[in-house]
Amino acid sequence: MRLTQGTFSFLPDLTDEQIAKQVAYCISKGWAVNIEFTDDPHPRNTYWEMWGLPMFDLKDPAAVMYELNECRKVHKGRAYIRISAFDSTHTWESLRLSFITDRPNEEPGFFLDRQEVDGRNIRYTTRSYAAASKPAGERYGA
Amino acid sequence: MPEAPLSVTSVDLGAAFDTSGVGAVLEELDRDLVGLVPVKRRIREIAALLLVDKVRRDLGLATMPPTLHMSFTGNPGTGKTTVAQRMADILYRLGYIRSNHLVSVTRDDLVGQYIGHTAPKTKEVLKKAMGGVLFIDEAYYLYRPENERDYGQEAIEILLQVMESRREDLVVILAGYADRMERFFTSNPGFRSRIAHHIDFPDYTHEELMRIAELMLERMNYRFSPEAREAFARYLEIRMRQPHFSNARSVRNALDRARLRQAVRLFESREGKLTAEDLITIRPEEILASRVFANAEHQA
Incomplete structure (x- = not known):
């Protein structure tokens, strides 16, 4: 099951050239660009690991693409990687853009658990197949 | 690169020169900077190369991005820093770099204070300079032969690697006094060969x-x-x-x-x-x- 999260989730994965253009847009807006990765892609898991520090004060997307490629060397095929852009201006102080750039080779998807409780009520839980059975770091193959 | 249409077999170099705004850049340089004949000559050469390269690309001929790393050597007060600061502007208007910015650093900004501190620090600076010009003033301080455990060597290695592999993203300009830079290049031959333009700033008359x-x-x-x-x-x-x-x-x-x-x-x-x-x-x-x-x- 193909995971969709964030901006452009309805599009096919962006090419490097397209990623660079999005990053250039973020830089032109003065946002700090971050690279994050995780192997726990539950929709409610908003805390992905950061690759390095947020990249403030950049002038050119080449630097972000360099770091993204460094991150891919370590995590490609074994984790999700996303780029996010943080707007530090007063009253925003939050993410303005976030999209997935890389995904694991296999995406087993999520199991929908239905728990029958009092009366005829049902509680739903989604569980990632990959994250449910294995510890972090081993979920999408070594 | 897509194949050029066959109909385009000739280009007008004069027209390309006029539209590029190179003429204005060179004129401005002549007007604002007194003397510095070898420096201006070299900038003219670089401008010519970039222009011809652009025209070649338009005709569908293969081009390699030229190496534009430079070293400025000369006595104090001969205009090294001034020219470097204008270099970003010149290269930007010639269309060689993508953004018109210059990051000016010295040894302190590149070399760390403890083991493992140097590499991230140097990379951080390099990332900030990408797309523009990195200007390293007093570059010979990077290499301290008297202290063999000096972290400067680590910064030099990272610099060399980036200068080689990311030529299209970054132009590095080293500057310093002639005699000390000479010694610096002698002990780091890798630098000399990766720098295409050694420009000597003469004393003023x-x-x-x-x-x-x-x-x-x-x-x-x-x-x-x-x-x-x-x-x-x-x-x-x-x-x-x-x-x-x-x-x-x-x-x-x-x-x-x-x-x-x-x-x-x-x-x-x-x-x-x-x-x-x-x-x-x-x-x-x-x-x-x-x-x-x-x-x-x-x-x-």
Whole structure:
């Protein structure tokens, strides 16, 4: 099951050239660009690991693409990687853009658990197949 | 690269020159910077290469991005930093770099203080400079042969690697005094071979220094009285023979002191009304009060 999260989730994965253009847009807006990765892609898991520090004060997307490629060397095929852009201006102080750039080779998807409780009520839980059975770091193959 | 359509078999180099705005860049350089003939010649060459490359690309001929890393060597005050700061502007207008910015660093910004500190620090600086120009002033400080555990070597290695592999993203300019840079290159041969343009900044002649002085005054809205001009010419003659003469920088310092003396003179003779003329004119006594003249007489 193909995971969709964030901006452009309805599009096919962006090419490097397209990623660079999005990053250039973020830089032109003065946002700090971050690279994050995780192997726990539950929709409610908003805390992905950061690759390095947020990249403030950049002038050119080449630097972000360099770091993204460094991150891919370590995590490609074994984790999700996303780029996010943080707007530090007063009253925003939050993410303005976030999209997935890389995904694991296999995406087993999520199991929908239905728990029958009092009366005829049902509680739903989604569980990632990959994250449910294995510890972090081993979920999408070594 | 897509195949060029066959119909395009010739291009007008003159037209390409006109639209690129290169002419304006070169003219401006000639106007704003006095002397520096070898420097201007080299910039002209680079401009020509970039222009021809662009035209070749339009015709569908294969081109390699040229290496534009440079080293500026010369005595103090010969304009190395000034030219480097303009280099970003020039390369940007020639279309070689993507953004018009220059990151100016020294050893402190690149080399860390403990093991494992240097690499992230250097990479951080490199990332900030990407798309533009990285200017390393006093670059020879990066290499300290007297301390074999110095972290400078680590910064040098990262720099070399990035200079080689990311040529299209970054132009590195090293600057420093000629003799020390020579020693630096001798002990780091990798640097010499990765730098395509070694540009030597010659000392200014007496005549050029006078023109620089007048240009500086003009920009500050001052001017010499005819006698003051003569006095300053004599001042330069004596000063150029003395030790620690640093070309344009010495000229600027001398002018700053002259301005100071002029201000004191105006302040102490607070009689009558001052005209704009009084405020912008440097008189000979401001120049002649310099210690340089006293010392010269003393020696004679």
